[in-house]
Each structure stands twice: as C-alpha cells, then as structure tokens.
Amino acid sequence: MNAIDSFIKQAGLGDILAKVQASERLSREDGLRLYQCPDLLAIGYLANLVRERKNGNQAFFIYNQHINYSNICTNLCKFCAFGKEKGHELAYEMSIEQIKDKVRQRLDEPITEIHMVGGIHPELPYSYYLEALRSIKAVRPDVHIQAFTCVEIQHLADLAGKSVGETLEELKEAGLGSLPGGGAEVFSPRIRELTCPKKLDGAGWLRVAQTAHQYGLKTNATMLYGHIETIDERLEHLDALRQAQDETGGFLTFIPLAFHPKNTALANLSRTTGIDDLKNIAVARLMLDNFPHIKAYWVMIGPKLAQVALSFGADDMDGTVKEEIITRMAGGESEQALGHKTLIRLIKEAGREPVERDTLYKVLARY
Numbered sequence: 001m002n003a004i005d006s007f008i009k010q011a012g013l014g015d016i017l018a019k020v021q022a023s024e025r026l027s028r029e030d031g032l033r034l035y036q037c038p039d040l041l042a043i044g045y046l047a048n049l050v051r052e053r054k055n056g057n058q059a060f061f062i063y064n065q066h067i068n069y070s071n072i073c074t075n076l077c078k079f080c081a082f083g084k085e086k087g088h089e090l091a092y093e094m095s096i097e098q099i100k101d102k103v104r105q106r107l108d109e110p111i112t113e114i115h116m117v118g119g120i121h122p123e124l125p126y127s128y129y130l131e132a133l134r135s136i137k138a139v140r141p142d143v144h145i146q147a148f149t150c151v152e153i154q155h156l157a158d159l160a161g162k163s164v165g166e167t168l169e170e171l172k173e174a175g176l177g178s179l180p181g182g183g184a185e186v187f188s189p190r191i192r193e194l195t196c197p198k199k200l201d202g203a204g205w206l207r208v209a210q211t212a213h214q215y216g217l218k219t220n221a222t223m224l225y226g227h228i229e230t231i232d233e234r235l236e237h238l239d240a241l242r243q244a245q246d247e248t249g250g251f252l253t254f255i256p257l258a259f260h261p262k263n264t265a266l267a268n269l270s271r272t273t274g275i276d277d278l279k280n281i282a283v284a285r286l287m288l289d290n291f292p293h294i295k296a297y298w299v300m301i302g303p304k305l306a307q308v309a310l311s312f313g314a315d316d317m318d319g320t321v322k323e324e325i326i327t328r329m330a331g332g333e334s335e336q337a338l339g340h341k342t343l344i345r346l347i348k349e350a351g352r353e354p355v356e357r358d359t360l361y362k363v364l365a366r367y
Ligand code: V47
Pocket: 079, 080, 081, 082, 149, 179, 180, 181, 182, 183, 184, 185, 220, 221, 222, 224, 253, 255, 257, 258, 259, 260, 261, 264, 297, 300, 318, 326, 327, 330
C-alpha cells in the first residue's frame, strides 16, 4: 500500500478510494460519509482524482457579462435579498432599450456570453422576454445568451399559454442559447415549503431542465447550501440531479452556491465556512459522476477560495462577470469583476492550465 492509500484509509475512506479508482458510482451513504469526514484533504484528494480524469489539468473561465433585467418578483424567497415586491423602493425593471445599452456599453470587450436572469415579474408580457433576447442579438450577434432559470421558463410558458417545449422553441428562435442553473435551491419539499413556497417545486424544475435538454438546449444546475438544509437533503438534491442527467444528459456544469444571509429573511444565520464550501465542491465532484464540470463561482466564495477549489474538484471559475447583483444584495463582498489577467494568474498559480472557453466549453484560448 502506498502512502496516499494509507492516508485515505486512515481517514476511513479506503473503500471510497477503491470505488473512485474503479470509476464506480458512489452511493448516498458514501456521500454522507464524505460530508461527515473531518479530513478535508482526504476528501479533496478523492475529488481531485475525478476532476483530473474528466478535465486533465485544464481550468476553465469565460469572458461574460451579467444582466439582471428586473428584481421584481412574486416569489419573495426567504433566502433572497435580490427579489423585491413591485413598488418597493429598491425594485427596478430595465426597458428593452436599457438592456441594449448594457450590451452596447461593453462592445469593446471580448465578451462571448451574456448571463441574464431576473425575478418572477407579475406584469411583464411574454413579448418582453422574446424582445430582450432579440435585441441583445441585434447589438451583439455573436454572443451566446444563457438566460432564464427553469423557474422563469415555467413562468414564461404559463404566460404564453404554451407548453414548456413550445416556449423553449420560441425563445431559441429569438436567440436563447442555453439555460443557467439557478432556481434549483434545494429540491426537498420541506426546504421549499419553509424557504420558497411559491417557487416552482423541485420536480417542476427538473422537468423544465430535462425538456430543455430534449429540445437541444444545454443547462446548468445549482444547489443553494448553508441555510437550513440537512446533509441528507443536500445528497437527495445531488442524487436527483444525477438521475436526471442519466436520463437526458444535457447538464453541463454544477455550481454549489454558498448562502449569503445579509438582507434576507434568514439574516440570523451565519455565512458558510471555507471548509463547508470546499466540501460541497468536493462531494459534488464525487457524487455527480455524470456531470462534465464543477464550477467554483468566485463571486460567492471569493476568488481566493475559488482558486483553492481547483484542487478540490472544481475545474471552472466562471468568468469576468461584472455587475452581479444577487450576491451583492445579500452581503457578498467579492470584487465586482475579475479581469481575465487576474483569472489567468489565479488559475496558473493553482497549478492548472487556464483555458478560456465559450458557454458550451469550446476552447477559445489556452494560456
Ligand atoms: O437561483 C439567491 C441563488 C441563484 C442568494 O448557471 C443566492 O453558470 C446565495 O444561479 N445567497 C442565481 N445565493 C445565481 C445562479 C448562477 C450564478 C452563476 C452562474 C450560474 C450558472 C448560475 O442565486 C438563485 C439562487 O439559488 N441565491 N439568493 C443568497 N442570498
């Protein structure tokens, strides 16, 4: 037995190492033991094996722009500081012209993706969303638009009085390229009842994601952790994603989102710790054996921890971002944007090869 094997055995994870080496699927019980294991380096070592097998030494980033077209929302989830009721002093909605302006303002930057999400607006018509997509494409024809969470897509289908499939076809026609992973939260009905009772439920979120896959759209998936969910509920969430991916195969990336309590109805809770952030990345990498990528979203866990996460299962740092509002309103303190030089430096220092990608992970440049 070599030194690494005995170190993993001492952490009580020898059988999981054997499964990882044999590319065998881990059970929920294995997941529970990983979460409960106090030896972070042992968990990280295992996750790193999987990361390396799937992505070699590459660590991806993207040149992207975030646009949050409106924060007006009827769901008003307890964990969210972004959503506001119509009429609230901080409520806003962008006109189509304002969305176009946002895109125009950054035409001199080599942005390849626009990430656009918003609240569940009580009044904006279906035509607004189609127009928003078309007008972004009119200003920046080559950009990939990753927009509207599964929750928004269901809302748009309801607004249009059409099936989710038909709605996705129309949105695609208007310029939609893929769906981001938001709105998944924690699928557990208990958590949804306590934190976001008005939101599309977990089964509905998965149904929309799988329909998108069937209509040729890739999607991402998230899990909002570090509030009132249990470890079992995290694992139930990961298991549901893994099963859905087995069926339709259209998920690109999983992004664990660290809960930020400030200005939310759960402001009494503490922020997540570095250990929990890294554990979530690592356990996700190990459990989601059929997901190509795991993202360390630097906006939520900070660039420094995101850099470390590249040795704990993550192979992607998201991108340049700029003007992110959802985390900022909930007390996020990361810088507003990372220049691509900074991203490259962070990745290189972590011992990985920085790879600039497009939304669908086509390699654009290696540094
Ligand atoms: O759906 C809301 C979460 C999500 C808080 O797909 C919060 O590549 C932490 O999904 N603390 C939106 N999180 C962001 C998102 C995302 C971000 C970056 C990349 C991708 C991707 C997706 O943020 C929401 C919700 O789950 N959220 N409030 C909060 N207080």
